[in-house]
Amino acid sequence: MTLSRNILILLAAAGSAAVLLGAFGFQFLGDLPPCKLCIWQRWPHAAAVVIGAAALATRGPALPLLGALSALTTAAIGFYHTGVERAWWEGPTTCTSSAPVTGISADDLLNQIMSAEIQRCDEVLWDFLGLSMASWNTIASLLFVALWIAAAVKKKA
Template identity: 70%
Template sequence: MTLSRNILVALATAGSAAVLLGAFGFQYIGGLPPCHLCLWQRWPHAIAILIGALALAVPGRVLPVLGALAALATAAVGVYHTGVERKWWEGPTTCTASGDISTLSADDAINQIMGAAITRCDDVLWQFLGLSMASWNAIISVVLAGLWIAAARKSRA
């Protein structure tokens, strides 16, 4: 059984929506605040959802190719984040400190620090089968990219 272009687009779009809903569930229901790299992984999924909505209405290959690029972008950030978590390389400084506090009073600086939800990019807050959320995002996103590419191949120029 072969799937049509629109079914493949719908599956890829639904996959990104499911990943985003899962991330929001872990954050708001599970109480696991995201780090900066976690947030960076969300944006391409949101873009892929918008691309998917357009691709269902507009024929052609361009939008599925853009959907594949969005999925590959979040997969790349997921692989990078996994490397940071496993200490293969250092993460960005935004994951350990934020902003210039030199202009704040000591009390304001302490209040800002104490009021911030701190989640380091190199801390694994949840894992399943030995893989973190970043790793699962990378794996799922590569599968979604495959769906987008299959949709592009089924599209008419």
């Protein structure tokens, strides 16, 4: 049994919607605040949901390929975030380390502390089977890429 173009689009867009709902659930129900990289991973999922709605009303591969690009973007950010969490590389200094404290006044230092991000990007707040949310986002998003590409190569019935 082969899946129709619309079913593939629905699966990919619904997958992104489910990831977004899960992220918001962890944030608001699980009291796990997102870091900057977590927030960055959400935007391409939101775009994929909108692209999915538009792609259902059109023909041709353009929108499904754009959906694949959105899913690939969040997968790349998720992979980057995983690397930051596992100390494979450094993340953004705004969410992984402190700014140097030499040469600034106590008031400026206090202002930096008060305006600092609450959640660090290099700390894992939740994992399942040894993989963080960023890692699971990468895996799921790569599956969504495959669905989007499969939809792009199918002819609309």
